[in-house]
Amino acid sequence: MSGFAPDRPGGDPAEESSQSTKSLGKTFSRVDLDGHDLPPSPAPSSPRNGKRYALATELVYTEGTDQYNASSTPIYQSATFKQTSAGGEGAEYDYTRSGNPTRTHLERHLAKIMRAERALVVSSGMGALDVITRLLRPGDEVVTGDDLYGGTNRLLKYLATNSGIVVHHLDTTKPESVKRVVGPKTAMVLLETPTNPLIKIVDIPTIAKLAHKANPEALVAVDNTMLSPLLQNPLELGADIVYESGTKYLSGHHDLMAGVLAVNSSAIGDKLYFTINASGCGLAPFDSWLLMRGIKTLKVRMEQQQSNAQRIAEFLESHGFKVRYPGLKSHAQYELHNSMARGAGAVLSFETGSIQVSERIVEAAKLWAISVSFGCVNSLISMPCRMSHASIDAKTRKERALPEDIIRLCVGIEDADDLIDDLSRALVLAGAVNLTPEGLYAAEKGPAGKLDTQSNNIF
Ligand SMILES: Cc1ncc(COP(=O)(O)O)c(C=O)c1O
Numbered sequence: 001m002s003g004f005a006p007d008r009p010g011g012d013p014a015e016e017s018s019q020s021t022k023s024l025g026k027t028f029s030r031v032d033l034d035g036h037d038l039p040p041s042p043a044p045s046s047p048r049n050g051k052r053y054a055l056a057t058e059l060v061y062t063e064g065t066d067q068y069n070a071s072s073t074p075i076y077q078s079a080t081f082k083q084t085s086a087g088g089e090g091a092e093y094d095y096t097r098s099g100n101p102t103r104t105h106l107e108r109h110l111a112k113i114m115r116a117e118r119a120l121v122v123s124s125g126m127g128a129l130d131v132i133t134r135l136l137r138p139g140d141e142v143v144t145g146d147d148l149y150g151g152t153n154r155l156l157k158y159l160a161t162n163s164g165i166v167v168h169h170l171d172t173t174k175p176e177s178v179k180r181v182v183g184p185k186t187a188m189v190l191l192e193t194p195t196n197p198l199i200k201i202v203d204i205p206t207i208a209k210l211a212h213k214a215n216p217e218a219l220v221a222v223d224n225t226m227l228s229p230l231l232q233n234p235l236e237l238g239a240d241i242v243y244e245s246g247t248k249y250l251s252g253h254h255d256l257m258a259g260v261l262a263v264n265s266s267a268i269g270d271k272l273y274f275t276i277n278a279s280g281c282g283l284a285p286f287d288s289w290l291l292m293r294g295i296k297t298l299k300v301r302m303e304q305q306q307s308n309a310q311r312i313a314e315f316l317e318s319h320g321f322k323v324r325y326p327g328l329k330s331h332a333q334y335e336l337h338n339s340m341a342r343g344a345g346a347v348l349s350f351e352t353g354s355i356q357v358s359e360r361i362v363e364a365a366k367l368w369a370i371s372v373s374f375g376c377v378n379s380l381i382s383m384p385c386r387m388s389h390a391s392i393d394a395k396t397r398k399e400r401a402l403p404e405d406i407i408r409l410c411v412g413i414e415d416a417d418d419l420i421d422d423l424s425r426a427l428v429l430a431g432a433v434n435l436t437p438e439g440l441y442a443a444e445k446g447p448a449g450k451l452d453t454q455s456n457n458i459f
């Protein structure tokens, strides 16, 4: 295998950090346990000679291949790798939990597009967060937001209840609130931006500085799921760890679960790798291959999704809805978002003022599937309080001002007019807008020029 990096240390993370792990032709420092230099590992072959291309090119330009020069990364569907000696000297792989060439290829590709020294892939986004939280010890404090994906909240609550870790939830859109809470015990600051589902924007550089000032050892971890590396690079904004659900934009088709971690510190990377190997949550070869395939179309998908989302956000806003989308100038943190990101993404939420009306809209939509998740090529509609965020109890949702009637739209790559037609039809059927069908839409009009509002028996 040329170009696939070895990735198979196997003992204590402190000891493992002395072993070589490579990424994208960069060799991490190799020292023995006494700090003596070890000879560098051979760099993977690369025709680019260090040249960095535009992201659109990097997404599709994968390095390394097998002995047959396969254009598509082969799927090494093997649990074990035969050794040539009893000690396994010189072998890159022994066991897929510890490392697999298909997974390594994906990790090196991700490191490149996430502008990281090292990327690691696991079996889900929550798996990635679980690996990160295993860096924490009892007594450590975590500072995090008051608007978070429901599963993130659930895992943090579990740790706070069972692992002696103190979790502070606060409005991370207000750096002054973060400043009041961070201190020497702050081991981790965990941020989402934009947040799910309120689409609040968090100032990563300012909060990273505050955290590192309060405790230079504190780790700032950012969940970049909403934007993907195409639109935001938290590592370049001061984060120590970036993670995301590869289930979403990176893969793009809702046909796999995956989690991605990226760091610029070999010491942190080694610790994360230790947990992945020790706990056995590394991404399977076939899913690694699927994710690799999805990444190649990230740019074209996201651009279409984003331009559709912008139109839909403007459409809803023009009909008087309170729309949360960072592509709208009315978003309170429009400028902040644009100072960190290269686009607004394709998730937006809006309120109707009535849970019943929201339910009717969601159930009247035809083109928009009622589904959790986002980042898929298909458009999805959901009520977070009933679905993705149902694991946050009602009292906490109220305390954190998460509106029960909020509808989240995850915009796909379909024709924007079709999406708006379908949504407006649902709004009319639900009685959410005081407009005649003709006033709203043309494309859904039947041959007689009338919108067929009878076809959905939702009342
Ligand atoms: C912002 C965010 N982070 C993390 C996750 C977890 O990802 P996964 O479902 O792949 O475990 C999700 C959704 O599930 C999410 O919305």
Ligand SMILES: N[C@@H](CCSC[C@H](N)C(=O)O)C(=O)O
Residues within 6 Å of the ligand: 149, 151, 196, 371, 372, 373, 374, 387, 388, 389, 391
């Ligand atoms: N039943 C699942 C719900 C997953 S929600 C997935 C996604 N992050 C979203 O925001 O829609 C669970 O309990 O985790």
